[in-house]
Amino acid sequence: MVFEMPEYRPPDFESVTLAGAPDARLVRVTADGVAPEGFHATTIFPEYVKVGGRWLLAAASRMDSVITVEDGALRVREFRNLRTGDMVVVGRAEDGSQGVLVHPFGFSRGGEREEAFAFRTGRTRETSYSMDYDRLYELLEYEREHGYIVWVAGPAVVFDYDSRNSMVGLIEQGYAHALLAGNALATHDLEAALFRTGLGQDIYTQRSSENGHYNHLDTLNRARALGSSEALVRSGEVRDGVVEACLRCGVPMVVAGSIRDDGPLPETVGDVYAAQDAMRAHTGKATTLICLATQLHAIAAGNMTPCYQVTGDTVRPVFIYVIDVSEFAVNKLRDRGTLEVISIVTNAQDFLVHLGRRLLREGPA
């Protein structure tokens, strides 16, 4: 048993500074999408705002956004989502003196705080990850019942036979509550179902099929003809893979578009800000976020995910894992200062196969 849920210690609101602090200043938005000068920008940490003499905690927070007060409650909004008339929290002191309190060290770590900082000097290919894996196995078993596990994945996940099967198994057995991905993952997963290839290469034997680049184009065109990936699955042509498993198991999948897309699939969200909103609907509920082999989506999702989650009266940490073969990629997200980002420098396929072998009752077919 190496996993233990850290406890949350709220700030001491009875302290002289906090008890005597003024209400936060609120300023009205006068043009859609534009914040008032001096706006307070959110971090990933728990943030409290004093409203009407009471310290309120922002739920479903995210980084680099602003806080509005709506019907007496706090709401964290992106700049682009501000509307004229919104009342925005203003003030850049973070110590409560202006009615805004950022509380970065709320989670107990059994005296590990200093150390945690010590090993933030970077994780590399030479770091020991044994305990991280053991902890993650236990965490995922816990989260399956009590949490909300959001996966963020790049196409490499479906380019490999075993890794794709592991991902499918994890979806089927309840270890995924949402999947955030791009058009490439969805396309090549469907291609694998139709042709057993990824970009024209057999996902098991690595053999290239002749004219193999047509495989993903035919896949896209077929889905476009039918109107959706779901229709393609219902048509019976697609019988395995990540998209099929998500549809069958009711796991929501957000497919975001990018400028390098072919196709795209009909359900791909071409407007990236609409895609952000759709992603945040899940990261805002996430208790564990696992990012696999995708720098773009990992940073996007990481920026939308706070380090804590509020459920009723309980505040608990959000665990963020970033798995990538490049130190640069994994450290990019760590650099934002989250204690709870655990990065593992490895091939995401091997990572998934590990998880599958340990967690799945009966391995994927």
Added chain:
Amino acid sequence: MVFEMPEYRPPDFESVTLAGAPDARLVRVTADGVAPEGFHATTIFPEYVKVGGRWLLAAASRMDSVITVEDGALRVREFRNLRTGDMVVVGRAEDGSQGVLVHPFGFSRGGEREEAFAFRTGRTRETSYSMDYDRLYELLEYEREHGYIVWVAGPAVVFDYDSRNSMVGLIEQGYAHALLAGNALATHDLEAALFRTGLGQDIYTQRSSENGHYNHLDTLNRARALGSSEALVRSGEVRDGVVEACLRCGVPMVVAGSIRDDGPLPETVGDVYAAQDAMRAHTGKATTLICLATQLHAIAAGNMTPCYQVTGDTVRPVFIYVIDVSEFAVNKLRDRGTLEVISIVTNAQDFLVHLGRRLLREGPA
């Protein structure tokens, strides 16, 4: 003098196979955005289609799209841009036998063809790049007068003082005809103009300003308040940098959105397929494409850029450069098989400073 423009040798249309080939089969599109079965997908190479007994060459081509015949001329369209009624070229033989001819080896290379293949085994940090630099200097001087140079750049370009100045100088002195970038480059460039920081860190001294993460948010909010980056420049607050130089020199800049954007800037194109169209308006004219430190945009632009350009009766090659510190990134684009992708494994900032020192009359201030 190490640069020489390769000559184009068209196919031998008098050969038995080509002379006797049938017209390509055209099939009508019956639903928007869906190609007929058996569509022919384009490559990056010169492609000829036989229409009415004549071999036509596709201009402004791109990869993984389809060819329509419109008013007797060829047009290369993305799937999503097909409209009901369009007549699409069908057939997957590439040797002309079905009226479609892909012509990959049209450009003379002084007997270098085999060798070119030999050294495609990969370019690394240990490759000799001296001649590539020398050739590029000469190429850019030529293209400044006769070509269309499209830059594709990631934010690293503006995170460094010297490199940002080089880029500005290249724009000012005619070495850039268009710039394709993302919201991050534009935002941090404006941040540098307003605060001399990139993500809060001084772009010369590396010193972090207190509350420095507010710098880019204040920049974004200011531009949003004024309605555009252009307005911010006209306001007089922004006096240097890449965005300012593009506006001042009339160099068009496409700013594409992504799911990791803050803000965004008002001019950022949030719909990625609209962004693709805007980008292709430039890559379709490109004679040289230079991609700096951005895997996403490099692959996107690379896929939209053919290896040849048609002007009147002349066919000339398009030169594509990819500069990135990671072998994985540069080889990703090379793998598509273009002879003319020259990749350089280095820091894009050093690359730009080299170019600035050699090409600019009087270095940037």
Added chain:
Amino acid sequence: MVFEMPEYRPPDFESVTLAGAPDARLVRVTADGVAPEGFHATTIFPEYVKVGGRWLLAAASRMDSVITVEDGALRVREFRNLRTGDMVVVGRAEDGSQGVLVHPFGFSRGGEREEAFAFRTGRTRETSYSMDYDRLYELLEYEREHGYIVWVAGPAVVFDYDSRNSMVGLIEQGYAHALLAGNALATHDLEAALFRTGLGQDIYTQRSSENGHYNHLDTLNRARALGSSEALVRSGEVRDGVVEACLRCGVPMVVAGSIRDDGPLPETVGDVYAAQDAMRAHTGKATTLICLATQLHAIAAGNMTPCYQVTGDTVRPVFIYVIDVSEFAVNKLRDRGTLEVISIVTNAQDFLVHLGRRLLREGPA
């Protein structure tokens, strides 16, 4: 069953060219360590030399060395190991016309030859490795009985608890016939046995011990005081780990020195050319070579390992695996042109844990 032993097809010695070829020219060495002008340098492929009218095959070959004829048999010697009076094969034609024949395509691959070349374009973090793993599991079970498995490992292997245990299990259960490593692996493995740390960091919890940098220095000093790692093991202080397992199971370990060594351990071979000779005593017998997370040792061992092994009348291929998290590192060895180098881009620790879970009867403690 995905592993099949390729068959060897010898050259057609009855062909006109080969039957009519002259004996190879032999020239006498006149100074120790200096080859005669025009020497023939070896490749990794099977090479035949005509001596006394008969084509002889070089056994225990290696790259970039010369062939001597000693007592009527061929011997492949490094330049530095030439002695005055040695008779060296001279001639640079490789087609047999001068009595030397290089035979690169002797191993059947069921029509896969072209394809093999096709996918040499590089293996990356996005390649599918499922079949490679399956084949390797079967190969290792075969080699355990019939082959000679040589491991080449960097220190990362012992920096992680699970990976170190897997390596130990593989040694115990007969999957390793020799281990080639450096002073760092041996030192940190003993450190882990004495202190459960690697460079002062707990190999399971990642916790840094106070004054932890003393751990490896105390380890080295203790081994030096006792005279050898073996004495340290016999003293009872070291009870687990790779060094202990090798000693207990009689698996020879070559520990080569390098300029970055502390200590060194008493058995570390400080003269790198003596170390080469000691390594080649094993690579010359290797039927499978597995290189883990060490660029220096992987290239060194790779250069000393031919792509074939001769036992009696049988010629069989040597399988070389290179596992590293960096594309640059794995491709460096592939570039030498060996068909049989299979590279896997991943963290070597995950790789070892995979192998352990699949191959070991009863997991390591």
Added chain:
Amino acid sequence: MVFEMPEYRPPDFESVTLAGAPDARLVRVTADGVAPEGFHATTIFPEYVKVGGRWLLAAASRMDSVITVEDGALRVREFRNLRTGDMVVVGRAEDGSQGVLVHPFGFSRGGEREEAFAFRTGRTRETSYSMDYDRLYELLEYEREHGYIVWVAGPAVVFDYDSRNSMVGLIEQGYAHALLAGNALATHDLEAALFRTGLGQDIYTQRSSENGHYNHLDTLNRARALGSSEALVRSGEVRDGVVEACLRCGVPMVVAGSIRDDGPLPETVGDVYAAQDAMRAHTGKATTLICLATQLHAIAAGNMTPCYQVTGDTVRPVFIYVIDVSEFAVNKLRDRGTLEVISIVTNAQDFLVHLGRRLLREGPA
């Protein structure tokens, strides 16, 4: 003017703790190469030992070694260089209380200390290096007259025409006082002089010569026949390059052997511990150390180089630069905690060309 020499502030020896501290305990070595239990191991920082009531400063220090007292002076020795009878400093407290004082923060940094720590979170491909370059230009001009500049270089430096020429120019014009390298750099530099190739590939045009792998073997064999690289240069066959420039300008070059060497060249030091001693003869005097594209040699030299240099009564910092295209490589040396390691993530060839263009009076031929 961005470079300024930091001043050294010695410890306050009048403080109660230090004034009242006992002499350090010295214990006699009883077996060659073995330190007494409880030995004090050196760091890279200034270290003082109290002997006969006086605090002595260790000169020419290095990491992970021990301190002996010889004729009343301190000497820093590697374990392997201890001899029976040597008196070794014992004690692991670093605060002076046992007569040993480690003084890590002696160099003024104009209030920059905290910040320095702040940006140790890692330097990447996206860091701004403009000021680092400017400072380095000024530093090298200063050191040329007043310091001792030691270069540590991997073979990539001579694989490129421009970069090799820059290195030659820097040697000729006094910017190099010693060069530490391996057999590969020296061999391929001589190969370039004889054949204009590096590993058979033209160092300017990248063209591969037929049978090009013979080039370095012929080079090695020729040098071995003549007895030394120097003899090869004197023979007139070698007229340019790094080796020739070092010989002509009297810049000492240490060529260390490794297990992957072919040849080797006659002057290559095959015993790595003898090579360490030869290298340390230079790093012990170094005031600036520049490591280019070689992880092995950079770490080796870095470990042998203290962060300070003592000349007469003056103590000054040693500046260490590490240039490599991989974040992993540059951060590996930074992790040891030296404030003065400046790492630049770029291609070492571009780095050298920058230096050449700025520092050399008249560019290399």
